[in-house]
């Protein structure tokens with residue numbers, strides 16, 4: 326595969342590399358739900374774009390005031406898509422989502438969970454003083470919601486169904502990430518338990534753990550630039566914070582039948598950062 330050189334090209338390169346041949350396109354015939362598109366820089370936007378290029382039919386979700394931004398962003402997708410209302414903290418929205426998908430398609434093959442939120446009081450080095458309510462809101466929106474989304478869609482998923490969620494390494498403590506970091510650790514555990522309970526029904530659940538990107542959600546992470554600097558220095562492949570589309574190919578792979586034997590996994594798309602203990606000759 327030739328290297329992707331820009332934000333624009335990464336998904337297209339992935340799509341070109343995974344399509345054609347006797348098997349047709351990687352996601353041909355798949356019906357997928359993609360959450361988390363709010364701008365063109367959203368990681369989920371790259372996934373939606375690449376999934377369409379790989380032959381999938383998709384529907385998006387958004388909520389409240391963000392919906393206007395989502396509808397503007399989706400005009401840049403290769404093919405038109407509908408946007409369904411989903412606030413993951415509104416149980417009724419999951420009932421309506423299930424009804425909508427059942428009416429629209431009858432069944433669904435996969436979904437991307439690309440949703441996270443923490444109140445400002447729950448990040449920024451205020452870990453010891455964060456209130457229970459703020460920590461709970463971060464957990465509910467960013468981790469419990471993976472369970473809610475999966476349970477809403479599972480009855481419509483035939484064997485071979487696949488759910489993927491976006492993660493930031495929850496196995497260690499990061500500067501300022503605080504209760505969002507705890508929520509990501511919880512998300513990883515939620516993924517494993519869903520994989521355990523839905524595996525017997527042929528449904529797979531996996532996470533993709535990414536390096537840092539300059540998205541709307543990231544703008545709420547204090548000292549994000551320090552994290553980026555560390556990442557750029559340590560990742561053996563280097564790291565481009567403006568290229569979220571680099572995540573799209575691995576997500577589409579996990580949504581595809583090529584990944585039929587993979588569940589409960591955390592796939593790192595981080596330039597190799599997680600494999601490296603320290604950077605030679607650099608003082609921080």
Ligand SMILES: NC(=O)c1ccc[n+]([C@@H]2O[C@H](COP(=O)([O-])OP(=O)(O)OC[C@H]3O[C@@H](n4cnc5c(N)ncnc54)[C@H](O)[C@@H]3O)[C@@H](O)[C@H]2O)c1
Nearest residue numbers: 361363367368412413440441491492493537538540541542
């Ligand atoms: N940007 C990064 O550096 C980075 C790195 C690793 C993982 N991630 C993860 O990727 C995912 C997508 O984030 P992004 O960086 O693309 O940012 P983004 O701001 O583009 O997307 C975040 C999405 O979460 C949605 N959301 C927030 N609260 C919600 C709610 N109550 N109900 C429904 N949707 C809600 C927003 O509408 C938005 O679409 C998140 O889980 C994030 O933690 C991001």
